[in-house]
Amino acid sequence: MLNRNRIVTAAVELIEREGADAVSMRRIAAELGVGVMSLYNHVPSKAALLDAVAEDVLSRIGFTDDPSAHWTERVRIQARAFRRIAHHYPRSTMVVVSRQLSSTAGLLPVERALATLREAGFDGREAVRMLRMFIAYVVGSLLREVGVTPTFAPVRADAIIAEVDPALFPVVSELRPHLDSCDHDEEFEFGLELLVQAMAVRAAARADAQAGRGAGERGGGRAGHGGARQ
Amino acid sequence: MLNRNRIVTAAVELIEREGADAVSMRRIAAELGVGVMSLYNHVPSKAALLDAVAEDVLSRIGFTDDPSAHWTERVRIQARAFRRIAHHYPRSTMVVVSRQLSSTAGLLPVERALATLREAGFDGREAVRMLRMFIAYVVGSLLREVGVTPTFAPVRADAIIAEVDPALFPVVSELRPHLDSCDHDEEFEFGLELLVQAMAVRAAARADAQAGRGAGERGGGRAGHGGARQ
DNA sequence: GCGTGTCACGTACGCTGTACGTACGTCAAT
DNA sequence: ATTGACGTACGTACAGCGTACGTGACACGC
Incomplete structure (x- = not known):
């Protein structure tokens, strides 16, 4: 039996497993082995589902x-x-x-x-x-x-490592070791x-x-x- | 003549005017009066375009x-x-x-x-x-x-105004005036x-x-x- | 038996991002 | 002057999206 909780749980799992971009109603339905539109009997829209996900995590x-x-x-x-x-x-x-x-x-x-x-x-x-x-x-x-x-928080490390011009950004350049690691x-x-x-x-x-x-x-x-x- | 800057600027304007959900390649192209695929001569993908938007705003x-x-x-x-x-x-x-x-x-x-x-x-x-x-x-x-x-930061105000049970959430209930306004x-x-x-x-x-x-x-x-x- | 509800489902529509092929400039070398 | 290469704009096409709508299977009180 399908219900709201199963759907939300599946959504959370899917998000954690494959990222938020991978989430679609079709994907979730497939995960649960049901038809896409069946989801809409328990959740009014995808937006509402994501709200429910947020609520669930928070709780x-x-x-x-x-x-x-x-x-x-x-x-x-x-x-x-x-x-x-x-x-x-x-x-x-x-x-x-x-x-x-x-x-x-x-x-x-x-x-x-x-x-x-x-x-x-x-x-x-x-x-x-x-x-x-x-x-x-x-x-x-x-x-x-x-x-x-x-931005710039842990910094992408290797990618930019040589890109920063010490003349333009002397302090950033000097503190690079601290900026790179976090x-x-x-x-x-x-x-x-x-x-x-x-x-x-x-x-x-x-x-x-x-x-x-x-x-x-x-x-x-x-x-x-x-x-x-x- | 189309170029990257015009595209990014159009994207920013569109986002501010109609929200991030309204952004699509077709919409931006229409805004600039060009075909959809012309955008891809200057921007490798939508994701890259959004990155460019972020960069632009930040700068x-x-x-x-x-x-x-x-x-x-x-x-x-x-x-x-x-x-x-x-x-x-x-x-x-x-x-x-x-x-x-x-x-x-x-x-x-x-x-x-x-x-x-x-x-x-x-x-x-x-x-x-x-x-x-x-x-x-x-x-x-x-x-x-x-x-x-x-969550709960300025609180949706009126919507929940009666929903909070003072017995369950005495402090929230008491401080509601402060929570409602911000x-x-x-x-x-x-x-x-x-x-x-x-x-x-x-x-x-x-x-x-x-x-x-x-x-x-x-x-x-x-x-x-x-x-x-x- | 018979409405009445609930729930899963399939189909269909309009939208999305973008791969691919095409057509029209402009410039360099012949 | 002719040719070829190249960059740019475009149209078509496809797979995938959210979801409106209609259909059928089942359980219920009368």
Whole structure:
């Protein structure tokens, strides 16, 4: 018996196996051993099917939230959970990312993330902003890692190796070794840590401000801010 | 006379006017008043044409680099230049982002960015990492802004407004006003500022470490770090 | 038995990218 | 002046696409 779930699963498998370009209704139908039009009894259109694929992948994000952990660690864990899924379904991730989906799938991650941020001491407005910034970073990173980089990220290596003119691009030329290689895990963790620390500084600044003016001038967040601005 | 540039330009215009889905070789040919196959005298395939589109858009990034400005401000300016282009060619930006291109177009931005980061005091390895992190954030932000959000970012607003169950998603439900609205400029600047500050803290920490151990324990970046970690 | 629904299917239409053959310039060598 | 090569534009043709539509097989409450 054909049903929506079987179709979506077949689509995900096909995407991972042969890439998003290989996906066609005929191909999926063949994969399932049914006629093409039978699919349309369960899925209104190909676009809707791809939306369902995105939703499906997103819903697979595993949550092992540990409420006893420090909020900074919980943020890291959630970011890594997202990333793990993307690595498990790399090609489908591209579908997720390049598709505007309006469903409530993946709302659970948002709920958890916002709760964590509220716990960290941010008000609603700030929590949402932090979340959006975080998602931007994670999504951007995945886009690079998963192979569909905007540009120049891990760089095509060998292909261009001799093409860069040191006179025109001295810095790029000098840093080529670092540009050519890219340890995705390290890079991700580096940015993650930077972001978490930045958030923590903000949180500390908030706490200071709320704790009253008296001790407000102590070193911590304040000095960090000053150093940053000048 | 037909040539590659006219074709690429027509493609970009068509994408912006009617969306990437509307792009077909026949459509572009019609737009230029030529036969379909004539295009193939100047462009090897549709995929190559889209690569050319990406390259073209990327090369339009305007650079008003001000070497006299503080490096933090230069970072902001470069990020905003990237973003401006994306807003000028929103639909083409999606093409840029969802396409692995290996050309050296857009290498100039990289050169400038790396130079700026070196100037800020980062070594090669760190500069590259900072750049990658930055690109990830900017690209992720643009993906959200340009309309093809991975998920839940500005949220489809009205459509879901009643759908969220406050019992299941208390925090999302509570923060709905903030989730529904999204001032892209503000959000972008918020994340940008956070990142720049985080980078500045890192740079300051580096400077401290290099300046010798004696004054290493002074307030600034150090205290900021401490606060962040605990 | 008989409507009424659901589900798988086949056919058909208009679209796609592009391989291939053709026809018409222009330029170089004869 | 004639010839040949070459580059460019074009038309035709083919395989594949998404999907609208109609048909037939089966299960159900009456």
